[in-house]
Amino acid sequence: MSVRQDDARERLLDAATQRFRRFGTRHTSVESITTAAGTGKGSLYLHYQSKEELYLATVRHAVDGFLEAAATAMHPDQPAPARLRSLVEVAIAHYERDDLLAAPFLDDRELLDDHAATLARQLQRERVTDLIRTTLIDGQRAGTIRAGLDPAVAAAVLFEIGWAIVRSHLTRELTIPLGDALRTLNDIVGHGTGSGH
């Protein structure tokens, strides 16, 4: 594969990302993407099997960006609960700004059809849950996370928990200030609700 081809692949991804973000997949035609990328329509299919695969590639790319930012924010010298808190904060910041990431969770059928949304959700769930799981394992090794927790199960549950707050914030269904919610979420996830008596 030539340098020229690599270029085209990247230009297609960029053009697609921009358009999907602004108009959603439904209102973005393949042709408008290839035109913006300066290639013929058929060339898209030299790089991606379908429009949907291209969409998933843009999501994957955006998730990469988000996870990179999260990795930066989650300083390895912090205890694991603090790292999880940073993850939620970075998630809020990213998802608020990036429609491409938020859309699959807000099911707006004008922007995104059900099938693509499901796949994108699955992709994000997997990637983020994975990060949480490794963080938990690190924490257990470092002694800041209880050894009794099964990292895989706890990661899945923590993803749903964290996402619940992000989602209810994005949909404006959260009835309390976000700051309060995050602080309390952090408190509960760190120490539980019990008094320990």
Add this chain to the structure above:
Amino acid sequence: MSVRQDDARERLLDAATQRFRRFGTRHTSVESITTAAGTGKGSLYLHYQSKEELYLATVRHAVDGFLEAAATAMHPDQPAPARLRSLVEVAIAHYERDDLLAAPFLDDRELLDDHAATLARQLQRERVTDLIRTTLIDGQRAGTIRAGLDPAVAAAVLFEIGWAIVRSHLTRELTIPLGDALRTLNDIVGHGTGSGH
């Protein structure tokens, strides 16, 4: 208001509940409800201001049933964290069985229009959050819940947390067995993830 009128009101609520549950609000006509209830169409408007208000009344009634079952399951001699666990379990059982309760959270636009769903969600959120809040206050009084938590904020967060598990289970997006998720959720909500070191 006569006994006859009270009867009609109840019959209308019952007929509506049955039909909304089976067909959703969109595919249930006012006339089919009044026919089933044995009243004229206009009589509905002697008892309810609109079809939507009637729908909300059926939701309120179903939530009452759910909360009653929850109250029975949440034995007052249990510590508060155990009572919260019972609440989630009863919620799963009810929401799995009762489409009327689950529908507003699954946004199926075939069954329920957006506005009604939003109002129904709000109603359920308020009622359940309220129950959680009083449970937390009880627990703080009894010493089984940490005094440091703001009951109102913690209740809102716990609602979102609990609902996240219920929802992801109902939508089959939960990637782990429900039993594992509930056990771990309970564990985290009770004791947190931290080791206490």
Add this chain to the structure above:
DNA sequence: GTCTGACCGGATTGCTAGTCTGGTCAGATG
């Protein structure tokens, strides 16, 4: 060998006419 855009069929949209339905109210009922 690499790339393209004219082309295909199926999905979507726009349109119109006809039907349905939430809500009203003049009048029937007892």
Add this chain to the structure above:
DNA sequence: CATCTGACCAGACTAGCAATCCGGTCAGAC
């Protein structure tokens, strides 16, 4: 006279069809 009703209305929704659009292909240009 209080209670209740169903014919009626306006506007929303549906069916059906023609016209358009668009994802994906492939014969041929370069």
